[in-house]
Amino acid sequence: MRSRVRRGRLPIVVIGSGVAGMATALAAAPAPVRLLCRAKDGSGSASALAQGGIAAALDEGDGVEAHVRDTLEAGARHNDVAAVRWLCKAAPATVAWLEAQGVAFDHGPDGCLQFGREGGHGAFRIVHAGGDATGAALVHALRAKVQAAPHVQWRRGVDAEALLLRDGCVAGVRVRDARGRQEVIEAAAVVLATGGIGALYAHTSNPPGADGAGLALAMAAGAATRDLEFVQFHPTALAVDGHSLPLLTEALRGAGAGLVDAAGEPLMRGLHSLGDLAPRDVVARRVWQARQQGGGAWLDAMSIQGDWSIRFPTVLKACLAHGLDPRREPLPITPVAHFHMGGVATGLDGCSSLSGLYAVGEVACNGVHGANRLASNSLLEAVAGGRRLGAALSVATPVAMQGTHRWSERGASLPREYLPALRELLWRAAGPVREGMALRDAWRVCTAAAAAGWQMRLAKALLRAMRRRRRSLGAHCREDRGCPM
Ligand SMILES: Cc1cc2nc3c(=O)[nH]c(=O)nc-3n(C[C@H](O)[C@H](O)[C@H](O)COP(=O)(O)OP(=O)(O)OC[C@H]3O[C@@H](n4cnc5c(N)ncnc54)[C@H](O)[C@@H]3O)c2cc1C
Structure with missing residues (x-):
């Protein structure tokens, strides 16, 4: 195993190169950043697939308060109100920043930004780039900036499989490439930007890599989670x-x-x-x-x-x-299965409950989306949250850690041939409509097979949260407990 201990300042390690990871990496300048992702060519993010666009109250007659209201309404008022206010207020500046990075949003013949409308929005406030290819346009522009940024080193084709803990603080990561070679990267901070969990379901809009690996890594290390039961299904x-x-x-x-x-x-x-x-x-x-x-x-x-x-x-x-x-x-x-409202519990600054570990984008849960995300608020949150976190990390003074270290392992993957059965189990028991007995039976299956792979343990945690929330709320529909069909 190679060990990369830098002589100068330790890098900030950002795991995931969707829009959340790239925005974090860019905003962390001039601090050194190692950006990691699984695919050799940097593809495979949900970000690149996003079609609808980005919500921002920019049109005449629209306003931040209206955007706040719609976000709270969609989220069944389970949202953190301060987080919602921050997000909706940050939206116009986020769109302007993306334009400055080279994203060409669609304009009408009058030269003004064009606004679309989606479910739950009371106004036309969704901006697009390239029609329904908004995510690809964002990824293309941010990728060019990341590749040109001298402070970012982008390491592709690696899976982050363990976190290094020193004095109880997260101080690095171990990665493995497709040929099985491992490498240790010590870090001033580790940022999870690993996306959602849709690929754990039999039918999903997400790419196959959106399997919750980052969430599982954080949970194995003991980081607190929040709202795991809330999964949005796209109709x-x-x-x-x-x-x-x-x-x-x-x-x-x-x-x-x-x-x-x-x-x-x-x-x-x-x-x-x-x-x-x-x-x-x-x-x-x-x-x-x-x-x-x-x-x-x-x-x-x-x-x-x-x-x-x-x-x-x-x-x-x-x-x-x-x-x-x-x-x-x-x-x-x-x-x-489309979007996970729950995830690693963080504040607005991306801090998890573990010192040295941060989370941003879909893997994180700061309460902004409540029990159901408002359409086109997630690219916005990933970019705005990434910029905020990156800026904070760029000026943070790394704590010198010299104590004993230990590895927190995510553990072996479920054998490939078992994945379809797990996905089908979640689809049937933990899908758009849920019922107590089915959730219990599925949880028992995952508990019995927990040693078989980290995906089973993650599914068990999701099912546990779904069982514990006995009443329907937002995207969590308990057919046996008054779900409005
Ligand atoms: C089809 C589709 C359409 C959507 N449309 C919209 C829309 O119109 N508007 C909107 O706001 N939202 C939309 N969303 C949701 C939005 O795209 C995502 O929530 C957002 O892009 C998530 O960004 P992210 O950076 O957090 O994660 P992602 O973009 O998923 O990136 C995750 C990254 O983490 C890496 N990774 C994961 N695990 C590991 C590991 N163990 N080791 C190393 N790297 C790892 C992956 O390789 C990837 O690079 C859509 C989603 C989908 C799937």
Whole structure:
């Protein structure tokens, strides 16, 4: 095993190169940063797949208070109000910063920013870049800045598998590459920016690497977690074979697409005053129910005007790749695991309960999203939170640690052949609609198999949180405890 102990200042180690990790790394200048990610080419983040956009109260007639209200409403008022105020206030400056990094947001013919609308938003306040390719545009721009930044060293193709603890403080990380070679990197601070857990489910919009590895690493070291039971399901992914399914952005419904049943009748009729643009959890449960009843559900987007290759190039390409043309036929849909509101418990400054360990982006939970994230608030939070954390770390004085050290191991992975069964178990018991007995049985399975791999232990922790919250709240729907279907 190679050991990298730097002579000068120890680096800040940022695990994850989605938008949260890259924003943290850039803002930490001039402190040295080692940015780590799993894929050899730096791909594989959820950030690159984001379609909808970024929420910011920038339009005339909109305001920070309205954005705050909608965020709290979507979050079932389980949110940390101070965190919500901070986020909504930071949104306009975050968009301006991204523009300064080279992100070209879409403008109308009048030269002004174009604003879209998504479920739960009472105003047109979503900015996009490249139509529905916003995430890819952000990743492209930030990546260029990271690659040009002299203070950042980007190490790709490694999995962070253990944390080094010295005097009880997190002081480094051990990584392993695809050939099994290990390396120790001592650090002034370790930042988890490892994304969500969607890939633990049988059907997800997330990339396969969004498996909760960073959350499992933090939990193994004893870091506190929060709100693990709250998982958001997106109502409209393309119902085709596979694990990571193409998303059909909510912006399609904002542009006039409608949800229909097999007979072409509106699926949301009489269910919610906002109809097809009702909050995500409400729509996801309706689509889930329609599919459970065997009737199926479709998104009819044929009425959308304009050039699809400009407005929705990502959706168009994904549909055509599966032999479906959204301009000519309704698209079969399914809900998918999409976003984890819970995670490593942090304050707004990204500090976890363990000294030296920080978390930012989807892996973290500072309470901003409450029990259900408002659409297009997560890229915003990942970038704003990353900038805030990076700036704080750039001026932090590293504590000299010389005491005894120990390794906190995430542990071996579940054998590959067992993963589909675990994903199916979570999909059935811990999906958009949950029930006490099914949660208990699934928890027992994970408890019995906990030694088989870290994914089992993580699933057990998620199921435990879901069992403990007996009442329905936000995205956590307990069918046996008054869930509004
Ligand atoms: C299809 C889709 C559409 C979305 N649309 C929107 C949208 O329109 N607006 C919005 O606000 N949000 C959207 N979201 C949510 C948003 O994209 C994510 O919440 C956000 O991008 C998360 O960013 P992140 O940097 O925290 O994590 P990610 O972008 O997922 O990055 C995680 C990084 O961690 C690395 N990593 C993980 N584990 C390890 C490990 N053990 N060792 C080393 N590296 C590791 C990965 O390689 C990756 O680089 C969407 C999500 C999806 C999946």
